[in-house]
Amino acid sequence: MTLNVDWFMYNVKFVSAILFVVLFVSVSRGQPELQKIIPLTPNAASIEKYTETPISYFTGTANVSIPIYNISSRSISLPLSLSYHSGGNKVEDLASWVGLGWSLVGVPSISRRINGLADDSPFGFFTRYHGRTAKKMYDSVIIGGQGSWDYIKDIHAGVTDTEADIFSFSLLGKSGKFFWDQETSRFYTTPHSNIKVEFIGGDFKITDDDGTVYFFGTKETSTIGGAPQGNITTWLVDKIRDGNATDSLIFSYSYDIQVVKTLNTKSKLLWGSDCSQTQSIMTTNNTGAYSVSTITFANGYVQFIKESSVRQDLNGGYALKNIKVLNNEDYLVKDVEFSYHYRGSGTAPEDKRLMLDYIVEKNGTNEDKKHLFSYESTIESPSRLSFAQDYWGYYNGAIANTELIPTANVVSPAGPIQVPGANRDVNPGYTQFAILKRIQYPTGGYSEIEYENNQIYSTDVPRKYIQVGSSLTADEQTPPSSFYSTTFQVNNPPDIFLNNNLGGANVSIQIGGMNCIGCSSLTLQGLDAGNSHINTTISYNLSYYLPNGNYRMTANFGTQPPEDFENFYYIISWFAVDPVAPPLNSYVGGLRIKKISSYDGLGGRVIKRFRYTTSPVSDTSSGDAFGKAYFLAFENYTCIKYLPVGGYTNQSSYRMVAGGGYSQVSHSGSFSGYKTVYEFVDSLGSLGANEYKFTYVKDVVANLSPFPPPASMEIVRGQLKEQNTYRNNNGILVPLRTTRYEYRDEFFDNNAAFSFRTKLTREPVYANGDMVEIPQYDHLGYENIAAWSQPARKTEITYDQNDPNKLLSSVTDYEYNDSHYYRNKMHTKGSDSKIKSVISYYPSDLSLSSSAETARLQLITQNRLSEVLKEEVVKEGNQIKELKTNYKQFGNIVMPEEVFQKIGNGPSESMIRFLNYDSYGNLSSQQKTHNIIFTYLWDYNSTLPIAEVQNANTNDVAYTSFEADGAGNWTDIVPVNVDATTSTVSGSKSYNLTPTGLKRNGLNTSTSYVVTYWSKNGAYSIVGTSGSVKQGKTVTLNGHSWTFYEHLVSGQSTITISGTGKIDELRLYPKGALMTTYTYRPLIGITSVCDANDIFSYYEYDGLNRLQLIRDFEGNVLKTFEYKYQEVQQ
Structure with a gap:
């Protein structure tokens, strides 16, 4: 389990770049809803409080992770962070370029x-050996023969x-x-x-x-x-x-x-010939x-x-x-x-x-x-x-x-x-x-x-070993005796070093100091049924394997022992596991x-x-090695x-x-x-x-x-x-x-x-x-x-805190499709014993028709295999809901086209339609079926929505504030005429209009259009204007006055606005539609919002790009934000 640490940092709680990633609408939600395209207006950057540093419990390591920055492009997001591994520093560890650990x-x-x-x-x-795989060649090595030895030689020569x-x-x-x-x-x-x-x-x-x-x-x-x-x-x-x-x-x-x-x-030669060995270098x-x-x-x-x-x-x-x-x-x-x-x-x-x-x-x-x-x-x-x-x-x-x-x-x-x-x-x-x-x-x-x-x-x-043993010496008795005897026990576990994993011990027997030859009888005898076959006389130093068991060793010098025999020794020694170390x-x-x-x-x-x-x-550890x-x-x-x-x-x-x-x-x-x-x-x-x-x-x-x-x-x-x-x-x-x-x-x-x-x-x-x-x-x-x-199964139990004999439980079983191993079924059984199932279908599970089938096959070609196309909810064997998303190929891109919903045994009905996308995959228009259309315009390298229009098609709208690279469906914008040096109404740029004018082509002549703009030099000319031009409010921003104008234009397939002077916030939309527009400082946030009533709100940021001020459309400060931190208590 990897858990992130949030360290007393503040984050700007608004979206400065919209990532339109279309996800399947889950059946666990209510009615399917339109995609959320427009960003929230900024709030003050919040100061998040640190509460805890979780750990990865299985390994006992803290996964400290400090976010640096989240790169948000159109549809790809890449978070950058610092991570610290708390498992300890090895001697040979080399610090990365951000420090040790x-x-x-x-x-x-x-x-x-x-x-x-x-x-x-x-x-x-990646290359087979003369066309044959390693498995086939291994089989030939097992069989043997000259060919196999040639192959082995090539292996060690580095040619396969x-x-x-x-x-x-x-x-x-x-x-x-x-x-x-x-x-x-x-x-x-x-x-x-x-x-x-x-x-x-x-x-x-x-x-x-x-x-x-x-x-x-x-x-x-x-x-x-x-x-x-x-x-x-x-x-x-x-x-x-x-x-x-x-x-x-x-x-x-x-x-x-x-x-x-x-x-x-490094290797060590332990015994044997003087073969070469690797040295420590x-x-x-x-x-x-x-x-x-x-x-x-x-x-x-x-x-x-x-x-x-x-x-x-x-x-x-x-x-x-x-x-x-x-x-x-x-x-x-x-x-x-x-x-x-x-x-x-x-x-x-x-x-x-x-x-x-x-x-x-x-x-x-x-x-x-x-x-x-x-x-x-x-x-x-x-x-x-x-x-x-x-x-x-x-x-x-x-x-x-x-x-x-x-x-x-x-x-x-x-x-x-x-x-x-x-x-x-x-x-x-x-x-x-x-x-x-x-x-x-x-x-x-x-x-x-x-x-x-x-x-x-x-x-x-690794085990620790000690040397143990049993011995007989004359020093044990004063005055010396002619007969000595003692018992000992061998009790070693199976161990490669102690006994070649047989149990018992490889003992070393040493004798000496008797000052005579053949004057003694030294014996070793097994005392148990499992070692009774051991009954031997010891006459010289030797090594001997003894199975686990009890033994007696004796030394008998007869009735007339030789002089100075009391210096004799008879020692049996062996290695055993150190009993002082914790056993496990x-x-x-x-x-x-x-x-x-x-x-x-x-x-x-x-x-x-x-x-x-x-x-x-x-105190017994629950830990174990992995092998x-x-x-x-x-x-x-x-x-x-x-x-x-x-x-x-x-x-x-x-x-x-x-x-x-x-x-x-x-x-x-x-x-x-x-x-x-x-x-x-x-x-x-x-x-x-x-x-x-x-x-x-x-x-x-x-x-x-x-x-x-x-x-x-x-x-x-x-x-x-x-x-x-x-x-x-x-x-x-x-x-x-x-x-x-x-x-x-x-x-x-x-x-x-x-x-x-x-x-x-x-x-x-x-x-x-x-x-x-x-x-x-x-x-x-x-x-x-x-x-x-x-x-495969999750069981959840909640205990009643007032009655220990009462509890609530639920069991969820998960099934997976053996062809792609995505979860395709989830069955939940609650305390009422009723089973609710959710069944999921992926691109490779379905066969569709027409454009939806073409898109499904293209999803497979693109390896977009994890996208859920359909989900069903079944309760007690009866289907209660189904939700399906059909995809379509829009030009060179494959995106969702329509969402269908089926309730019970009723018909499958269209709920949401995604009508169009731009070439970057940004949603251009959508609607709840049989409801009004929402249309969107994108700019800033097609990364941010600059306009939302309710009740209008894509072909019937245009908008620009002259901020970025896009023209917002207007044509003939001359880059040198974009002015970033004087005051503006929205954003940071305005436009020097010329008699050549700006155009919106491809309009419907049967539709009446509203064209609005802000000007420093009066109203401009638009062919097809019905009635008089409406003049709205005049505002003064940074010492410059701007006036709002509105035209109603009919019967035109191309609308051209021309004249000479400053113009900003140029809009076009069908009569009866509502347009809201946005400007940004990219990667920081929204700088202005102009609503459907042409009322502005302005947002300003401090040196660290946090929200600092909110102003109204006349430049009055509505809110001020300050950021302070608590002093550290040592």
Whole structure:
């Protein structure tokens, strides 16, 4: 669950740009209504109060998200925001260009995890091997033969690829992954969806299921060390286009070369021959990095301006300094400034961390919306190249580490041994370095966040071992005896290190100090039925496997023991799980939220505390790992050592590898999840609690060479199963509500990209340049499977607070169409046991006729598959309502044409008609069937409605205030005659009329038209004027007088207004119609409204573009607005 934080900021509560996105009218509403086209008039910018900072309960992370700006074009909206990940900072984390832990969210992108070769490389997975898929070739490898070995050789020579890369994508409002399937030659997404992915000429094109098209063509590459050519790691979006190709966002980028040093994999040779092994080295990565510089949209553009100096924590690259929003007139609408500092005591880039101090909205000397950030500062930040890392990469303060391979327990030919290495344990005293602790909001409030380390109750973490044993020595008895005996017990769980998962122990037996030969009898005897077969005499040091059970060890020196025999020892030792460590409650990597305290600056507060336990009073963690995390891998390897005298020997070795042979399974950036979470809420007293329960499925991880990636179950875990809400009644939690969810999960085996991985285990043998012995390999096949999960049932229970035995309940079942997997049926059963169903139909579900069928097929072609065309409401088996929307192709665009409604068994009746659209998809006219027509004119690059006319057709209206690029159906406007220097009646421009005049063509000669305007130079001439010209009110604005005139014109197919002088607010409409007009400062708001009675209202804005004044048509101030913030209470 991702929840947004609104931080004491104010937002202008009016629409400054209208996005006409036609949505299907839901049957759950009343009568179908006309589309809301005209914006609301401005209200004062509201100052929103901060109340709380929710978290993602399953992972225990706070998703702090600060909105920067919402780009609203004609039909595309792209929100820009800052997001902070609170799961902790890893040692090797490199800050983004907005600071450590922060990211700028909004620009769509594709990144990938390369498996084997890059799929788009000349021999990558997009290309079959001699026309055959990896699955067919894998089957041939299993069979064997020379051809299969040639194929394996080509794999390791880098001339073919056997593994699909995993691509991660982010779009507007959704994200996921996709991969290429060789068998079907197409991409599949996970979660399974109707998103269409294409790879064209090295670029990606993604079409969302609403028809929005994304073009990814800007590519980031990365090279390691001195590699001649790097792989593409990221594709950035160049263009977003709507389904009708009427609107688009264009992205441009700046380029930097960034050089970053990282720690590389290391292996250790444990025993065996002197085969080569990888050493721990610093790897230099050269990345051709792009950062967004401009986003251009229909009514403006956004600039991203970098700092002037290069970053101190990175060789190459710059921090983001400003985000500026400008309209098409280059007027600065918004300027957000970022400020930083660096922490870290070293001088090298790896020693420093870029930290975001604050962001503030500025405009000249005006400043507002400042957010201040404070971080943990008592823990010294480690170098990014530090080995002081826990198993998951977080700082643990172990500065004595000289490598990343941890201390390991392995079973050698001589028995279990411990190989010294790095301390990779979690250390809670160090993991919170540089973590965000406090956010201060513009209006005086603030939030404080308290963290703790993740803990899980699981065996999927590294165990700790100790050495235990039993012994006999003469020192145990004084004076010495000739007979010694003791019993001991072996009780080890199945464990790869302790007993190769058999239970029991591999014991080490040591004897000595008897000063005689054959003078003693040392025995070892099993005492249980399961180990009674063990009854042996010990005469030398050895290793021995003992199953779990009870044993007796004895030493018998007879009746005449030798002199000095009391120095003897008989010791049996073995490794066991450390009983001091918590048996299963263990630390894992990263942080979770312990408490969030929110203060409004006025004395109010809300405090939330979180417990991630199996019950409210338990200390047992409800957390678990997402899969077995193998932090070390062990492999047998055979290399060939050629002898100086000729010939060769096989050199067998056993190697331990860190970093490359294991998988750390994560979920949304976290390494653990919690099945149950409790949230306790206080506000100057306990308010109550919430209990959350989540689905939990582990990934399948194979710790088998050659170590394929885990089979991900991320899609089907972390979903809310149950939420219980309680109120506090004198210290007792009383249930208020319960909501339960069940899910339908699908795994599409037929949409699986089969891959396999190989690893060389024995080198080939050459003699005189010829291979005389073929190499040996491990190989393992796996599949990338598209998954899907959606709610199948929702149960809601409300408890009567006066009678605990009474409750209200409802159950909602959801069904999905197996052809497209959209929800097509929803059945709700209330406490009255009656069932109400809503049935939905999508473009691929119906077959229509005439123009509606043509449009339906075009919707499918545009991939607009998620649009609902028809809904039915059925109650107790009887249809009570149906609502259907027919689409039509208007020129090159497909838009709704008509809405029909059917009640019960009655006929289907037309309710609303959408009569016409302009070429950008803006609605030009609509009507309730058999009612008056509403017509709209658009301007400002066809992004804003400038006129609404009631009771008129599109062909019968015209309007201009000479503000923008449009003419409002008038012709012959000469741009040089537009005047922006003197006073106006509406907007900021007027027009110098000439005798040539302005025309409206194509009118109906049988219709009488009203033409109105404001003039500084008297009435102008209009041919066909009936009667006298009506002169209206004269107003003086900024020292200039304007007079209103009205003409009634009849019998004309073209109306021309001509003369010499200033003119503004020129209208034309049929007699009996009503026209209301609007002017704007684009991206800021409405500047004037002139109603059907030609009465003006004017709106003015301050330096930060907030509403400041409202004036009447004579310039008198009606309202004044001031914005003040509460002082912070420390």
